Amino acid sequence: MATVIQRRTGFLGHTLFITGRWLRAQYRQPALIAFTLIQPAIWLLLFGQLFKGVVNIPGFSDPSYIAFLTPGIVMMTALMNSGWSGTTFIADMERGVMDRLLASPVSRGGLMAGQLVSNATTTLIQTILVFAIGVAAGARYDGGVAGYAVTVVASMLVGTAFGSLSNAVALLTRQQEALIGIFQFVSLPLTFMSSIMIDPKVAPHWVNVAARFNPVDWATIAAREALSATPDWSSVTRHSTYLLAFTLFVAWLSTRAFHTYQRSV
């Protein structure tokens, strides 16, 4: 019997290896990269034109719609992109990859986190791109570095939260169709029952009530507030805290979903 040359590799090591796997898979799909970058650009320019007139509604707080919309599109992009996250898990389950990994000593948390870190990297790049386009289109922000930092962190939290949710749904349903169906069902309400495109001051009351429970809206408020000339830091902190708590909760939930998956095989 040859000596077993195994050493203990823990959560961090496994997260690193799994992140590498997904980043590599992403850069091998140039068409996918092009789409993930072009799509938010189109949204920003399309919605920017389409709803330009809403700033004229009495009560709308921001005179520049593109400046108002850009942080919203950042969050919407993070949400839309991360919803697909679970499809990679399902592809692994349809092959024997998931079973092989689960029969190995790989950290379950690392399996989840590696995929989410790779997802967050995409979100980061998209966020920078959306801002670049927004600024090119005339958006200006007074919030400075802190404002951008809050926006970037908030968008990555949105990506991580909904990415883990997508992974959890993938582990529970094990069907591409079901995952995509569920995601489509929730993504539009999350986008429109929020202040992403419309100032809550001019939105119907019930939308504002619904938005209060919408993590994507928490992120949008935190970002917009932090980017403004005179940020209300208590609002930024409060909404960021909600978002962080929500992200941690779903991340924990998704790791639990591995156990449910294993019970059913």
Added chain:
Amino acid sequence: MSTPALEAVDLVKTYPAGRKNPPLRALDGLTFSVPEGVVLGLLGPNGAGKSTTVKILTTLSRADAGTARVAGYDVNRSQDQVRRSIGYVPQKSSSDPMATGVENLVLSGRIYGLSRREAVRRATELLERFDLTDAGGRQVKTYSGGMQRKLDVALGLVHRPQVLFLDEPTTGLDPEARADLWSEVGRLSGDEGLTVLLTTHYLEEADRLADQLAIVDHGKIVAEGTPEALKAELRGDSVHVELVDPDIDGSVRTLLAGLSGVGEIVVEGNVLRARVDHGATAVPAVLGALEDKAIPVTAVTVSRPSLDDVYLRYTGRSFREASLEGEAA
């Protein structure tokens, strides 16, 4: 003998009723043990419980009752140690199609704690051994089915496991790729005391690769032994008679049962199988009796007992029939 490499005692597993399926008792008191360095073949049709057994032994699934030990570790209590001791080649291809052969192997090695250098060295070694060196730098999605399967086996060996699980290794491969994989797997057994658990629903594969066979039927082991011993237990020869018309009323069976030296008659459709003491003398007697009653016959064959006959003996139905049953279920 030292501790067995694999040991399952009274495993029971029931899958709860689903939307479409009634509850299914996949394992019903399955017991077996495998000494170190042996290739055990679990032979049975689809649905017999082979994959469920593998899933429990690889910690993917939990048994409702019973105990199992792998490399001396309890599969429920010492999952981590079990996972470090085994290599698992699932039924479906287990490589990442977007990564190259080398990347797949290196990632797997890293997960088990090999340093980058060790992992690369091991990957090179395994690619060479499985004749995949030239393809090592290509993405797996460009591999043929046979190449992917060889890479799957290599992935199961990266960390030098003590026990390797091969779940239906050649299902879906063309005959050439199957023969190729058989010779690769054949070479594994001599390897560093590696214990292999192989599940298969191919009789020929079981006969060719397994040192020890366990026949699984309805979630239980119904027979165990070396392929030779199992066949030797069946005295005499097998006779297969193909009738023109199916034996609906059982008259053919009754007729042949009356002949001396003919036993264990099983009829499936218009094929009748029987065990005879001496093939050479039984054939004229069988044909004579059928001719007397004017029962038309298409063909008669005599053969030495095969694993198919062993299967028939212990389960009461031919392997082909059981496979069809498994697929319908």
